[in-house]
Amino acid sequence: MPAEALEPSPSPALLAVEGVTKHFAGVTALSDVSLEVRPGEILGLLGENGAGKSTLLNILSGVMPPSSGRIVFDGVEFNPHNPQDAKRLGIVTIYQELSLIPTLTVAENIFIGRAPLGPLGLVSWRKMEEDSRGIIARVGLDLYPATPVSALSVAEQQLVEIARALSLKSRLIIMDEPTSALTETEVQRLMSIMDRLRRDGVAIMFVTHRLEEASAICDRMTVLRDGRLAGHLDREGGPIKLPKIIEKMVGRAASELYARPTQRDVAGDVRLSVRGLRTMRDPQAPHAIVLEGVNLDLKAGEILGVAGLVGSGRTELARAIFGADRIAAGTIMLDGKPIAPASPADAIALGIGLVPEDRKHQAIFAALGILTNFSIASLGRYSNAAGFMAERREREALASYRKTLSIRMASPEQAIEGLSGGNQQKVILARWLARDPKVLIVDEPTRGVDVGAKAEVHQILVHLAARGIAIMMISSELPEVLAVSDRIVTMRRGRITGEMPGIEATEEKLMELMALDQKQEATQ
Amino acid sequence: AQDKLTILGSVPSLGFPFFVHMLNQIKAEAAAQGVNLIESDGQNSAPKQTADIEAALVQKVNAIVISPLDVNALAPAIEEAVKAGVPVVTIDRRVDGVEGILAHVGADNVKGGEAEAQAMVAAFPNGAKLFHLQGQPGAGPAIDRNKGVHNVLDPLKDKYQIVFEQTANFARAEALSVTEAGLAANGKPDAIICANDDMALGAVEACAARNFTDVKIYGFDALPEALVAVRDGKLAGTVEQFPGEQSRTAVQIAVAYARDKTEPKEKLVLLTPIVIGKDNLDKAERLGETK
């Protein structure tokens, strides 16, 4: 049975893109791209950051019109003027940048514009909340449906968005990096849902930078490079091999990914030491995870990986150390001296840096230029004593990071919102690299970053560590954690549940540690 | 005394010195008569002044002395007061069509406007080139004063040309800008007629800046500052409506009636507005305040 579904069926294409081109001011994002999607198949859309994937998907979902080219959906020419046009035809989109409404509750977001009505034709809140429980349970979420979305972690928001999309009647589902903030468990669950949808005849377009995922689930792949079609790949018997994909993406043979670190000698002193750390319960968010007495040591020159499931409190830990959230109890020592950062400004002054996980809300200044986005945390370095900016130095610094991180941008003045997601992430990384901190905390540092650049980021982290910087890396992508960490801790429910040297760790062992606590709790 | 009488004294807006003076006079007379006074500032809003009257009625005031912001819009509130048996004396602006108002003490703004224009005509018997600065569009005194000026000047159109007629919203800063524009566009006029003293003083500044010191500028309200300007020859004249006398008379009438139902000798006390010039400065009510 499944074999049948997997065969490239002779069924006509549900969606055909013919010679689509898209220009932005000064940039050609897509140039003469053609592809097809058939019912009941999952088409992977792959390419480096800025290759034009999101642009294509946005055109298909009616967010923006193409500059030229033709789209045929279900045999009829399709010119969507707005997302509503696409939705009406059964094209449902999960966007790369989260598009939930933060002020509304989870339930309302799921039922946006289609709230269930009770008697008298009035909205039935009870039914809405009940129904939404079921919908989010499908993706493995267990949230109080009346929680405002603004209180959710990025991963949870992503899951809510997926859940909403899945609850709509659809013929084509467009998924732009739905898994970028998810951990293995959620990804597995999503994959099985996608598989079920495929069997129901729904077509799916799937974008991801986690190539293993793509290889595991996609029937076919279309690869973009610099806005052009680089080629199509077919599943021939087995999954499409990673090196083949990478070669198509970057145009040369793939170097090895995720090189395991050679055991480095981390002989540094303890730089950061956390004891008995507890955070305040936010009265506005009583269900939020709080830290329950975290102990942690971070040595100079070490990369400490932090693994955990969604909602395990990793982000809370990072924010607490960084002075972004209030601490209820516990001590933090930096180089043996107790510190009590009351604000990020204090923490930064002490030499701590944080790359936050929520790029859109916590990191980028969307309308401002790349230059400002880059230098904002180190203005002192790029200005003189009188307070005037030393723009030449600033530009030179950005130019050098642009090269090392291969940031694709038109000019330093370009508003950062015009960059692809991955390139935005690189600018934010550059922001903190430029500060040269003693302790650098990176929360999902490669979220949305493409394979090549991901390897670069990993290398940079290793270099930084080699220079004596203490690095704490939170990542939901276990291969990444395994690739760069000297030591790994696992968290669950605001507690540290395990620890092991990076060299000894395997995915299985980590998963076990992350779940270990679960077992214990079950017996309590 | 046993129970002291309480009266409401309400003026259109304490943002204008004219009404500040009026309320001060009401206050002084109330003190002299030994009655309590509830003060009310209409804040340039008919609903606000109405609300103040309503609040006073709840407090069972014995009489109301009011200079209504708008003679039409305040009519219902005054009617309500009359219905509640509270004697009402209006000052300055007369409310038509409401039966049972105890008395009106006032100097008509239309008459004032006429007097102002006539003073100008007298100064320029052979005709003149004029600017006219009007008050806030739609506001009662602005309408009336404008009407008065035009009553006089419209029949004399050939001799007295208004080459520039703009509102400056009763404000000095606006009058200055508007006059500057007028001077630049039309050159020097012979006279500028203004709907209040503030605007006249703004026009004075504009003319002084261009060294047009012989332009005859007329104001309205006879504020102390304007009287000084008249004395110093900067203003040609300003219209005196005797707000202090109006106010005191009104309070006297109201209190007398509230005390022992003494009917006023006249239901309508009209003071004739006059134009104060250099020669009759002593007629000005507030000359004493100019140091």
Add this chain to the structure above:
Amino acid sequence: MTSTTEQAQRGGINVARLLMSFGPLMFLAVLIVVFTVLKPSFIDPINLFNILRQISITGLIALGMTFVILTAGIDLSVGSLLAFCGMVAAVVAKGGTANTLSLSTTGTQGYGWFAALLAAVVVGAVAGGVQGFAITRLKVPPFVVTLGGLTVFRGLTLTISNGGPISGFDASMRWFGTGLIGPVPVPAIIFAIAAILCHIVLRYTRYGRVVYAVGGNAEAARLSGLRVDRILISVYVIVGFFAGLAAFVLSARLNSSEAVAGIGYELTVISAVVIGGTSLFGGIGSVGGTVVGAALIGVLQNGLQFNNVSSYTQSIVIGLILILAVAFDRWLKSRVRR
């Protein structure tokens, strides 16, 4: 914010908790107590009904403004639009030209109160719609469009009225401003009904929820397939409608439509909405809050006047108390634990 919103959204009403969690309401209660202690006649039904009548005009507009601000918009034109609609209503009621200054109510060449009301609300709604159109199609920010509207409508009003008021309506029309049903003033009843309807619409209809969504994040709303432009236009139609309704009631109450009516109302109205907890950045707020905000302002003004506080001091006290009421609300929100 969140906690009240949630609470409001769940629709449960628990007086003590409401008081405790919503600063302005608590402030309102305290003010009423203080004013009553200072002068017991403050609590007279007559005075309370006076207050209700007084807040009903700006209150009605504030209801419409709540919709607008929920979408992160703003309408500065409401004061001028009120004057304009009032003048239109007067022209219709009097059956013609301006300068019909006679106070006589008998010479009815006019078209009666119903036509006047209809004219006022239709003109208001259309004017709002035109502004909404400029906002969505010409992509001019609401602040600019409605600031333009503020001066345009005032100019139009002065033009049709030639600067003067139009006065003297017949008794059937005046009833809407001065009448009583039982002891309750008609304007207060109109306000109450309108408030309840608006509450139901915002809270229990799809349309209402969509208004919140657009204000929460217009781009996300668009991506979710909502017709954002139409919704935006609709809220300006609504506020225009309410400006028209308020104009009718005000004209009926004053027995006169004035060219200078409503000057500065935009700030009073927006204050009522914002003090009531609606965020100027959209997506958060409620009709209940707006009613409380309007009442707070009304009670303050009336209470201070009642105690014969000098008008200058009134300004100072009102300004400070408004700030304190909101500050207190923020403080409560940061403390309340659930």
Add this chain to the structure above:
Amino acid sequence: MTSTTEQAQRGGINVARLLMSFGPLMFLAVLIVVFTVLKPSFIDPINLFNILRQISITGLIALGMTFVILTAGIDLSVGSLLAFCGMVAAVVAKGGTANTLSLSTTGTQGYGWFAALLAAVVVGAVAGGVQGFAITRLKVPPFVVTLGGLTVFRGLTLTISNGGPISGFDASMRWFGTGLIGPVPVPAIIFAIAAILCHIVLRYTRYGRVVYAVGGNAEAARLSGLRVDRILISVYVIVGFFAGLAAFVLSARLNSSEAVAGIGYELTVISAVVIGGTSLFGGIGSVGGTVVGAALIGVLQNGLQFNNVSSYTQSIVIGLILILAVAFDRWLKSRVRR
């Protein structure tokens, strides 16, 4: 938006391109041409300098307001604060009590212009700082705080002046309002210098960057180590300072400080800023835009008065042109993008 900002940020000036890409500027140019054709004396230096002098008061405040709006804040209190600072300046200049109504400038018991200027700007800055403090520490939205400020400062002004003006300053003080340097009015020079300084601060200093960043995304700014609260307070200090400076110049120009000065200025000032392309949601805008916005309003008013257009029609025309100028700008921007 983006394109002008960028351009401004690169600091390059190319007149043709600027004109083409910034709608309000083009509109300004067109208006000047039209008014000159209608009445050639419009372009007389005297008149142009008049316009400059006229816009300098609101223009100065608009400079400060640009900082505030760039942080996504707003200040509604500027008109009242202007009156308050002006009254303080007058009290200091005249050396005492209000009601010193003599126009004599010789009886100088006063403290001279410098003390008056200092008093005005210090009082303005402190008042701004207090409001900034309420905004950041009490967490009351800027709209509410400064609306409170609007009524509080007006009340204070009326209280210290007892409703009347304080008039008659000595020549040295009056020079700041009425003097000329060569043919150029002093207020215009003050405005020009202030505008250039503000431009430099916003464009070339660390502080300027930080203001944009806080307005662009306050949370990201905080997580980037900026002291957001201090920066927010600082912009209210700046706008207060400018309100004080404007008050001093206005008093000097009118030879009088009035209790009713500045009523409604908040809207004029905010319009200038917004028409100049600064976003009310923060992070986007420039001083150049604000200057153009202020000039557009000034030229329109002066030009219409110059042609003796009736004030009713003026309102209508000004409102429509403001909307059109911004609409045109949006249209230009949307074309450049493609």
